[in-house]
Amino acid sequence: MDIQAEKLRLIAWLAELNDAETILEFISLKNKTQSDWWDQISDEERAEIEIGLAQADKGEFVPHEEVMAKYKKWR
Numbered sequence: 001m002d003i004q005a006e007k008l009r010l011i012a013w014l015a016e017l018n019d020a021e022t023i024l025e026f027i028s029l030k031n032k033t034q035s036d037w038w039d040q041i042s043d044e045e046r047a048e049i050e051i052g053l054a055q056a057d058k059g060e061f062v063p064h065e066e067v068m069a070k071y072k073k074w075r
Helices: 003-016 020-033 043-057 064-070
Strands: none
Touching: none
């Protein structure tokens, strides 16, 4: 089986599909087979991200441009 050719046939078929129920089944299948990176990281990593987001929400961050200017010599 030529997997690339099969994928292209499925894409073409899906592009022409107008059955909402079948499309929803494909979305459900996709969601079941894809893992979210958030579920793959440790509790500690999640906590650190949450802390960073909370700091950003409070304006406690250094703008990207400022960081890039400070470390320009290492680029």
